[in-house]
Amino acid sequence: MTQVFNFSAGPAVLPKEVLQQAAAEMLDWHGSGMSVMEMSHRGPEFISIYEQAEADLRELLAVPANYRILFMQGGGLGQNAIVPLNLLGRKQQPATIDFVQTGSWSSKSIKEAKRYAQVNVAASGEAGGFTGVPPQGEWKLSPDAAYLHVCTNETIDGVEFNFAPEAGEVPVVADMSSHILSRAVDVSKYGVIFAGAQKNIGPAGLTLVIVRDDLLDSALPICPGVFNWRAVADADSMLNTPPTYAIYIAGLVFAHLKRLGGVEAMERINIEKARLLYAALDADDFYQNRVAPSARSRMNVPFYLRDESLNDKFLAGAKARGLLQLKGHKSVGGMRASIYNAMPIEGVQALVDYLNEFAGR
Amino acid sequence: MTQVFNFSAGPAVLPKEVLQQAAAEMLDWHGSGMSVMEMSHRGPEFISIYEQAEADLRELLAVPANYRILFMQGGGLGQNAIVPLNLLGRKQQPATIDFVQTGSWSSKSIKEAKRYAQVNVAASGEAGGFTGVPPQGEWKLSPDAAYLHVCTNETIDGVEFNFAPEAGEVPVVADMSSHILSRAVDVSKYGVIFAGAQKNIGPAGLTLVIVRDDLLDSALPICPGVFNWRAVADADSMLNTPPTYAIYIAGLVFAHLKRLGGVEAMERINIEKARLLYAALDADDFYQNRVAPSARSRMNVPFYLRDESLNDKFLAGAKARGLLQLKGHKSVGGMRASIYNAMPIEGVQALVDYLNEFAGR
Numbered sequence: 001m002t003q004v005f006n007f008s009a010g011p012a013v014l015p016k017e018v019l020q021q022a023a024a025e026m027l028d029w030h031g032s033g034m035s036v037m038e039m040s041h042r043g044p045e046f047i048s049i050y051e052q053a054e055a056d057l058r059e060l061l062a063v064p065a066n067y068r069i070l071f072m073q074g075g076g077l078g079q080n081a082i083v084p085l086n087l088l089g090r091k092q093q094p095a096t097i098d099f100v101q102t103g104s105w106s107s108k109s110i111k112e113a114k115r116y117a118q119v120n121v122a123a124s125g126e127a128g129g130f131t132g133v134p135p136q137g138e139w140k141l142s143p144d145a146a147y148l149h150v151c152t153n154e155t156i157d158g159v160e161f162n163f164a165p166e167a168g169e170v171p172v173v174a175d176m177s178s179h180i181l182s183r184a185v186d187v188s189k190y191g192v193i194f195a196g197a198q199k200n201i202g203p204a205g206l207t208l209v210i211v212r213d214d215l216l217d218s219a220l221p222i223c224p225g226v227f228n229w230r231a232v233a234d235a236d237s238m239l240n241t242p243p244t245y246a247i248y249i250a251g252l253v254f255a256h257l258k259r260l261g262g263v264e265a266m267e268r269i270n271i272e273k274a275r276l277l278y279a280a281l282d283a284d285d286f287y288q289n290r291v292a293p294s295a296r297s298r299m300n301v302p303f304y305l306r307d308e309s310l311n312d313k314f315l316a317g318a319k320a321r322g323l324l325q326l327k328g329h330k331s332v333g334g335m336r337a338s339i340y341n342a343m344p345i346e347g348v349q350a351l352v353d354y355l356n357e358f359a360g361r
Numbered sequence: 362m363t364q365v366f367n368f369s370a371g372p373a374v375l376p377k378e379v380l381q382q383a384a385a386e387m388l389d390w391h392g393s394g395m396s397v398m399e400m401s402h403r404g405p406e407f408i409s410i411y412e413q414a415e416a417d418l419r420e421l422l423a424v425p426a427n428y429r430i431l432f433m434q435g436g437g438l439g440q441n442a443i444v445p446l447n448l449l450g451r452k453q454q455p456a457t458i459d460f461v462q463t464g465s466w467s468s469k470s471i472k473e474a475k476r477y478a479q480v481n482v483a484a485s486g487e488a489g490g491f492t493g494v495p496p497q498g499e500w501k502l503s504p505d506a507a508y509l510h511v512c513t514n515e516t517i518d519g520v521e522f523n524f525a526p527e528a529g530e531v532p533v534v535a536d537m538s539s540h541i542l543s544r545a546v547d548v549s550k551y552g553v554i555f556a557g558a559q560k561n562i563g564p565a566g567l568t569l570v571i572v573r574d575d576l577l578d579s580a581l582p583i584c585p586g587v588f589n590w591r592a593v594a595d596a597d598s599m600l601n602t603p604p605t606y607a608i609y610i611a612g613l614v615f616a617h618l619k620r621l622g623g624v625e626a627m628e629r630i631n632i633e634k635a636r637l638l639y640a641a642l643d644a645d646d647f648y649q650n651r652v653a654p655s656a657r658s659r660m661n662v663p664f665y666l667r668d669e670s671l672n673d674k675f676l677a678g679a680k681a682r683g684l685l686q687l688k689g690h691k692s693v694g695g696m697r698a699s700i701y702n703a704m705p706i707e708g709v710q711a712l713v714d715y716l717n718e719f720a721g722r
Binding site: 003004006008009010011012013014016019020022023024026027032033034035037038039040041043073074075076077078080081082085111112115116196198202203204205206221222224225226227239240241242243244245246249322324325 | 365374557
């Protein structure tokens with residue numbers, strides 16, 4: 001096998017020991033004679049996998065007892081519709097949703113929410129090219145919003161919240177797809193947290209939703225039954241057949257994170273990885289990251305070469321060194337290094353060495 | 362490894378050679394240094410996997426050029442909402458949907474459709490305990506229905522259509538979740554075919570939708586963007602991150618089916634497997650399958666012991682012989698043997714031997 005470091009923004013690198021265990025158990029899980037893929041979701045074998053995954057995630061994120069963890073499908077983009085369909089019943093229709101717009105993902109959420117509600121953009125970083133989080137003191141929140149939506153880490157723009165938003169009695173909904181499990185979070189500050197799995201959790205096709213239990217019963221009548229949080233919660237995420245294999249892999253990742261010391265240990269390593277990488281980008285003006293230092297993401301690091309005519313040469317050289325998937329998102333161009341939990345510090349160091357070499361330092 | 366035969370209704374048995382290949386490629390797909398789970402869905406490696414899977418499925422089912430194949434999430438239950446949300450715009454609201462009710466799955470589809478439309482049950486097998494398909498001549502179709510919905514194989518009730526429904530100009534939507542790829546189908550007789558993957562295709566969490574292209578543009582405004590068929594088709598199923606690993610496994614299954622001779626070859630084997638099993642059940646009155654012979658499913662074979670006090674003993678003896686997951690669905694009780702494509706005839710023979718032994722024949 002080629003030794004590579006995979007900087008994809010998602011689906012993304014997974015811990016090698018998780019993949020090794022998955023390969024070893026592929027044809028016979030724990031002497032059952034079955035692959036996890038072949039198990040009934042209602043059988044004792046899979047139920048034990050599911051319950052362990054749920055318990056480990058609850059422990060890793062210190063999820064309070066009055067929150068339910070749902071294993072769903074449809075990705076973060078799906079939740080952009082599923083969240084309003086589940087929460088707008090809290091208010092008379094047409095209801096209002098507050099948004100803080102910090103990049104591509106919160107912008108997509110705004111667009112989708114307009115199908116179902118009035119949207120109030122309480123603050124936006126758009127005029128500044130999405131290079132920071134608007135200061136909380138300047139947010140123009142609606143007094144009667146059904147909820148406030150934030151994307152606490154913008155995968156494309158590389159903008160991350162370094163604080164927990166406050167909205168008084170209005171529940172805060174956070175799309176944490178690209179930084180969940182990378183840092184300590186006080187779940188009790190949020191009404192709903194959701195995350196597509198394919199960055200810090202496991203395979204694409206699994207979506208985690210963590211919901212405070214008083215928010216389970218406000219769905220609109222047009223909410224598809226299979227996406228009704230109350231129905232999913234009451235069925236322990238088995239209202240329909242869940243993405244069983246993705247849950248199994250996620251469970252292996254959770255167990256791996258526990259062995260490494262949990263989210264606090266990951267956060268320490270992630271701070272160090274981000275420090276290394278941003279220092280190399282900031283060393284001179286050969287590279288440029290445009291995000292305000294206080295809002296720089298520890299997970300997704302977009303950057304530009306001063307001389308963009310060198311982009312292809314940069315990418316070819318990176319690939320030759322096994323540094324993969326560094327091309328930036330097509331909507332913003334440039335480069336992007338995603339350095340999720342499963343990216344070892346050796347990978348970041350290899351990228352830093354290449355950045356320095358390519359810049360002729 | 363224990364030698365077992367897994368009769369689960371889904372998730373269900375997969376071809377052993379598919380699982381072996383998946384295990385071998387888990388850490389390094391084709392020298393890329395990456396697991397398929399770690400690949401960007403927009404990279405050339407995954408795009409090649411996706412395109413091959415799509416092409417092989419199109420060949421296996423002889424899907425005409427004017428049909429799109431969509432790889433989605435949310436399962437069959439999800440499509441119960443997604444289908445009306447995509448098709449009701451064909452008519453003025455409130456529109457009518459025709460249903461033929463043949464068991465648990467079509468009943469669930471009816472319940473969900475009522476959120477969005479008027480429902481006309483054109484024919485129902487409920488009074489007869491769902492033991493057959495109401496004859497087509499007796500269906501009371503609406504002249505102006507948005508579409509006709511049928512479930513051509515009822516997983517729980519073991520009822521299968523042995524003909525393609527006709528509804529004139531009204532498009533026929535078929536839920537083929539539990540018998541897709543098990544028999545030849547004339548796709549051109551249908552407007553939409555959908556199927557959860559976890560029976561005859563691959564892992565849970567992937568849903569196939571095959572749509573005639575004139576039916577892509579009739580979504581209601583409340584249809585979530587991520588489930589809008591036109592948007593999904595235009596993005597080649599990459600509107601959001603698709604369930605990449607499930608698509609990869611499905612692709613391995615498609616390639617495996619092609620090597621075995623395609624759907625026609627599978628149908629011949631499936632006819633023989635079903636013949637063997639029903640003959641053992643019909644040999645005397647020790648066991649009972651209640652479905653009319655013309656509507657008996659080749660995939661899902663529910664049966665009852667005449668003396669139901671022996672149920673636990675029957676299941677324990679089966680398990681001791683490695684014959685797994687034979688317990689019937691909780692809603693109907695009894696037993697059920699699902700004998701999908703990946704169940705070898707040796708597994709059916711082992712079950713038949715046990716049926717005969719247990720009956721003291």
